[in-house]
Amino acid sequence: MKYVIIGSSAAGISAAQNIRQLDNDGQITILAKDDEIYSRCMLHHFISGERSRDQLRFIDDEFMKEHNINWEPGTKIIEVHESNKSIITEKGLEIPYDKLLIATGSSPVIPSIPGLRTGKQIYTLRNLKDAQKIKEASRKKTKVLVIGAGLVGVDTAIGLVSQNIDVTLVELGETILPLQLDKTAAKIYEDLFIKQGINIKTNSKVSEIILDNDENVKAAIINNEEKIDVDLVVVATGVQPNTSLVKETDIKVNDGIVVDECQQTSIKDIYAAGDVCQSYEVFNKEKMLTPIWPAAVKQGEIAAYNMVGIECELVNNFAIKNSMRFFGVSTISYGLTEAPDDNYQIETQNNANTYQKIIHQNGIIKGAILMGDISNAGVIGRLIRDEIDISGYLNNIFDLTYADFFSQTKEGKFNYNLS
């Protein structure tokens, strides 16, 4: 059996590892545009200098050898030929497969703002090369504009400010991290970031990047009125799945490649996993992009089982969750961050170092923000994922631990039961 995997990140590596565990003899090939294997989630730590290039790896150096995988770095795939069961590399090489996994992830989107697509010092942060370029450029440049205050934008801003670089973070929304936090939690971080030297402009739109005659970045116009001097721009306004290689096929693509519960695409023997695909999300109860690391790993694993012929479905695909730690303040959030209407109840608890909020409806938790104290967050996450009715526990909703749901099989497997 010839297993071919495109992409060597969370989803691709997880799939390869699982295929090898299940099929000792199959041929496994991983092809990737990336030149090496690293966790993109740590790229901001590379920019800040906290981690070396080697420390970005998330698997052992011996992984490919140990798992007997043919690893082809620096190989871009441009087409999938489903009728021939083969894929085509940028250099025109045709590679046959029996089972194919597309785990090509996603890429940053650059909005159409004058100057943003033509300026020389415009960067995004997705690949190691991007991080290297930003790090290199930031040695010379001192005024950086980060567009977008989602997790990647904030990570980048912190990575840069820790090197005494002047950073301005611009966000369209009312607060930073608008998708991950409510206004109260976001405000706590904003105050902290300002203290640490990051300039923050919320409710703000970059209307233009001003370039000189050689297309070097000179300044940015914010909200059509304010001009700030900048010499480097990092765009962090979101990502979109890398689906261009299946453009010419019949593989169904909406926002991402649409997969079934077995991670199979609309074409037999072609699977997709990770940021590139759209799978059934249990919280929203619809097929959508689930662009987080754990979802990619899990989907890669499910794809692997099905690729070797063991039928198995993705369950508990809950990806509306975020964890973060900025300047020593940790937060985990799940589901809704604000109540959509009056049919929800909101509980909050504040003290000097913590802010906790839980949104629930008829005993079912629909969202939580746990800032400062995250020690039992995973329990809340599970209650949300499984829609466990906690009506009887509302009095100590902030003190729930697994003790309240403890039950165990003979084999020591834990279950969730109301005590």
Place this chain on the structure above:
Amino acid sequence: MKRIHIDREACKACKNCIIACMLQHSEAESIHNLNLTDINNQARNKIVLNNNDEVVPLFCRHCRDSECLTACMSGALSRDKKTGHIICNQKQCVGCWMCVMSCSYGMVMPEKASQERTLKCDMCGDDQPQCVENCPTGAIKVIELDMKEKVIK
């Protein structure tokens, strides 16, 4: 694979297991010079009261299908090839808390002293788990699971 089995009703909340865990991971040679108030001595297990005021001892169960391992984006968490236990390499951990977000049982926790690394049960490096060794009531026991059995979801 060794796993700790919990007999909730037998637990008398003496917290010997907690002290044993602290001691195992500290510099102190014996319980007599173990500083219980030093946050560097953090236990990896918990004794918690539930909603009915009953005592529940909680230990990492080194899940077959471990959500913490799936979530770890740095490679700090891994499954030991020999023992099957989920081990944290603190040097590789970046403190992103993806694991804390993902463990439904609250058994992987931020290290109190640093607040930037994860701490979890390491099964005492596959020797006799010290918590079990020091439990006077038999509320926790080591059981042996068949590792070869594949998890089919």
